[in-house]
Amino acid sequence: MLWAELAFAAILQSRSRRGLIFLENARRSCPEQDAAALKGRIHSLSASLHRVAGNLRKARSASEKAAEVLDGCEESYLTGSAYSMLGHILAALGRSL
Numbered sequence: 001m002l003w004a005e006l007a008f009a010a011i012l013q014s015r016s017r018r019g020l021i022f023l024e025n026a027r028r029s030c031p032e033q034d035a036a037a038l039k040g041r042i043h044s045l046s047a048s049l050h051r052v053a054g055n056l057r058k059a060r061s062a063s064e065k066a067a068e069v070l071d072g073c074e075e076s077y078l079t080g081s082a083y084s085m086l087g088h089i090l091a092a093l094g095r096s097l
Contacts, residue, residue, distance in 0.1 A: 001026055001038060007045045016053035023049065037078055040070035044082050051089060059089045 003026030010019030026042050043066035050059035066082040073079060 011048050014052055016049045019049040036073045040066050047085050056093050063089050
């Protein structure tokens with residue numbers, strides 16, 4: 001999905017506000033059915049963008065949602081990435097899993 005790719009590019013450029021706008025568009029255009037991997041990726045990207053912006057609470061929330069959505073998904077590499085992001089954010093908050 002183009003919106004998610006644009007958001008990823010915004011992460012690389014540290015442009016969190018722009019990336020979050022792209023992700024909002026991605027959420028609105030995401031199909032309701034058979035899109036668990038895409039929804040999880042959108043939440044994971046959102047967690048990364050909130051992390052870049054310094055909003056760790058929103059990053060934690062998005063990261064937890066990404067892990068929850070991807071946990072039952074066939075895309076196992078995305079699940080591992082989501083849990084890794086969650087651990088990274090929790091460490092930044094001074095907490096543990």
